[in-house]
Amino acid sequence: MTINLINGLNFLFPYVPSLGGKLYDLGQVFTERPWSAIGWSPIAVFPFGVGLSFFIPLDLSFSCWVFWLIWRLERITGAMMGWKTLPRFPYEPEQSHGAYIGLCVFAIWMSRHHLKRVLMSCFKPEADLASHQNIPVNSYKIALSGLVFGGVFIIIFCLKMQMSLGIIFFFFAIWFSIGVAITRLRAELGSRVHDLHFIGPDEILPSLIGTRRIGASNLVSFSYLYVLNRAHRSHSMPHQLEGFKIAEIVRTSLVHLVILMSLASLLGVVASFVFFLTSSYKIGARVWFANESFRRLEGWLTTMPATDFPDIIFVSFGFVGTILLSLLRMRFLWWNLHPVGYAISGSWAINPMIGLFS
Incomplete structure (x- = not known):
């Protein structure tokens, strides 16, 4: 409360010192080439974030700082070398995209023996793994059934949107790989930053295959699924896993928790539509999300860009x-x-938060 009052006085009377919460852009200090290529590089200290940062492992804080500086060094290097044929160098979103897929693949590979036992317990009653882990019997079978039925629902839903079957498979394989990576890093390291703006299958597939091969109907579907991919900071998977962990600690029924989560999801969908439409009619609609999605679609359908090889190279570089x-x-x-x-x-959100990792 005191910090907020002092920061409020700083806003009204600038000579009152601030106690954090402002963004100080280092890019304004470097005004000449090639140093100005560092771009937007804010430093800020948020008191709430300082407290949360004590729960983050030291090696993660150190790594965030090191790689944040490396990104700036790469930008400066690109300006010094005059790589104008690579206008988006160092392709930070693409490298991050490959990195998240790499985290997912590595996590699955390290869990391969456990996943094998899980599958065996689903098909061989004598190899029931759940009974040895203090979780409800048939939990893995129910989870696998939910995965199958959920996958079938997604396929049918997307087929009704005129998406092709192959594109559906690759689209959601990439999307779920990002979700697995986010969930893993939240569970293992507690990272507060995983927004991944403009990173998703709707960005990588046109670069990989080319918009002409994907087809207009799939591109239109990508635009309607933009809500899944604009940013991943509110991804549901890590929140659900944290809920399961809390339920395990307090010994609450996981079955009841799943039912409550399902009901809350349905209620949340209906409530969000109602509140968004109501607020849009009363105070005006926030249309920039739709503009981003359908202006991108307009560009795809107008220019029909082919395979973007630099994108593929930097995604692969991030993965490796x-x-x-x-x-x-x-x-x-x-x-x-x-x-x-x-x-x-x-990602974008690391910029306002980078001061908290110091």
Whole structure:
């Protein structure tokens, strides 16, 4: 309360010192080329974030700082070398995209033996794994059934949107891989930053395949599914996993929690539509999300861009780099650079928060 009052006085009377909460853009300090290429580089200190940062592992904080500086160094290097044929160098979203896919693949690979036992317990009653882990019997079978029925529903829903079957598979394979990576890093490291603006299958598939091969109907569907991919900071998977963990600690029924989550999801969908439409009619609609999605669609249908090879190269670089960083952390105790730091440091939200990792 006191901090907010002092910051309020600072807003009204600038000579009163602030106690954090302002963004100080370092990019304004560097005005000449090539140093001005660092772009928007804000430093801020939020009191609430300082407290939360004590719960983050030290190696993750260190890695975020290191990779945040490396991104700026890459921008300056691109300006010094005059790489005008790569206007978006160093392709931070693309590298981050590859990094998240790498985190997912590495997590699945490290869990392969457990996942194998889970599948065996679903099809072989004598190999029931749930009974040995103090969780309800048939939990894995129910989870697998939910995965199958949910996948079938998604396929039918998207087919009704005129998406092709192959595109549906690749679209949601990429989307769920991002979700798994976000859930893993939240569970393991408690990162507060995983917004991933403009990173998703709707961005990588047109770059990989080319819009002409994807087709107009799939591109239109991508625009309507933009709500899933504009940013991933409110992704449901980590919140659900944290709910399961809390339920496990307080010994609450997981079945009841799943039912409550399902009901809350249905209620949330209806309530969000009602409140958004109501507020739009009363105070005006916030249309920039729709503008972003359908102006992008207009560009796709007008220019029909082909395969973007630099995008593919930098996504692959991010994927391989994450796998290498993960292997180095496994092999060498002294290696402090965390692959999660590489993944999250290229996102928008790391900029206002980078001061909290110091």
